Amino acid sequence: MSDIFQKYCHGATSAAILGEIICEKLKEPIEQSVYKNTARDLTDEIRSNCESLNGSRSNLEQHILKTLAEEEDFDKYMDYIETPRDHFKSFIRDEVSHYITDQFSVSVLPKMEENIKLLQQKIMKAAHESTERVQVKRGDAGLWLKSFTQQLSDELIFSEKDLSGVKHDDVDDVNLLEDVIRKELPVIMSDIRSRFNTETFPVKLDFKFRPDELLIDHLCQCCWVQCPFCKAICTNTIKNHDGDHSVAIHRNIGLNGWFYRKTTNLSINICTSSVASDGNFYPSHSDDKVPWREYRRAGGVYADWSITPDLSELPYWKWFVCRFQKDLEEYYKKTFDGHGKIPDNWRTYSKHEAVETLEKYI
Ligand SMILES: [Zn+2]
Ligand SMILES: [Zn+2]
Known part of the structure; x- marks a missing residue:
């Protein structure tokens, strides 16, 4: 020059x-x-x-759950449960980087x-x-x-x-x-x-043209609101959508730290079966009990969710709670005891079964 x-x-x-x-x-x-x-x-x-990465975000989530099960890394699971959006982003970045390599x-x-x-x-x-x-x-x-x-x-x-x-x-x-x-x-x-x-x-490459960023844009522009009970992510593909949030698979709410009142027992309830029960819950923001069947009465984040009663089996999250029982107990400084004792039949699911059953929900 x-x-x-x-x-x-x-x-x-x-x-x-x-x-x-x-x-x-x-x-x-x-x-x-x-x-x-x-x-x-x-x-x-x-x-x-x-x-x-070739389908919807639900398809991507299934792959993420499969990968989490393969790796059996509790910290990664909690990262996914607590900050799903960041977890999805870093999963996409890893996938793209592997593909390029x-x-x-x-x-x-x-x-x-x-x-x-x-x-x-x-x-x-x-x-x-x-x-x-x-x-x-x-x-x-x-x-x-x-x-x-x-x-x-x-x-x-x-x-x-x-x-x-x-x-x-x-x-x-x-x-x-x-x-x-x-x-x-x-x-x-x-x-x-x-x-x-x-x-x-x-x-x-300029940041905005990077394949991982383009794919994040494509796959992550949707609703990220999480179920107030179990932290499952709303599957609506539109960000700020009208109407209720909803998701096909809910989880055991103990993995989000819910416990039985006046005990240190983590809950084994699943939102979808609880809303069909005669029990009550205490919303995180108040001391007034609310009947599960009328969970929307708790207002706020509870009012915007459509949780349909469903008593079907959800092996994936049952397997998760059994596999990481000790880690969850340590994480929340509570135990799965008393009402929260994990039923024996939950322990019969293999990891393979747990992952296989995910597919029917996508
Ligand atoms: Zn839920
Ligand atoms: Zn939503």
Whole structure:
């Protein structure tokens, strides 16, 4: 760069030097455009190929629950239960990062090559048409630059402004610009190619174009309100939707710290069966008991939920409570005793059964 400017500052504004300056200025916008287009193509591919990310958020949640069961990591479970949105986001980031690492040479690199080729063709076409325009209009280098930058403005973040300060009044042979660019462009492209790897790709890419961010946008723009009893996430696909929140699978409310009044016994109740019972509960914000059947009377967060009575088996969360009983007891400083004693038949579910039964709810 400094060499070019030295030649340039010493007065000899040849087409060769102007061409080199143009190429130098194009480097960064070309790289950004190649990364951006590759990321876009890759996002489309991940959206159709990656099992956890190719459907709705409910499909994604099923994969998250499967992964949590495979890993059997209590802290990760609590992260999912307490801050589901962040957990979903980091799950998506991990999936995308694995995909990029696994598929780098077979899928990401070829996409980048293709985008480089296309961009090179577009730039040469713009250069060629600018030369023709100058010839027809008997224009000068100023007209050439204007035409060139205008044609590329859709492809690159590059405008005449980027060339302001570049002297071009006395360029000897405008026709040569196209040749100089044809010669210099492959050098820039191979430079970009050589810097492209699994580490630089996500880092050099503008945040908003990153495949994980695009997928987070796509999959996480929905309702995240959690059941006030069991923390299950509303499955409505619209953020700030009208009507009640709802979800197909509720959980044992003890895993959210609910316990039997005046005891230190964590509750084994499941919201869907409780709302069919004759019992009462005490909302977290008051000392007035509310009949389960009329849980909405508790107002606030309770009023906005539609919890339908359902006595069907929910092996996944029963398995979870059995598997992590000690961890939950420690976490909430309470125990599954007394009314909260875990029924023996809960212990009969295998992890495999627990995970399998998730599928029928999606
Ligand atoms: Zn619930
Ligand atoms: Zn909702």
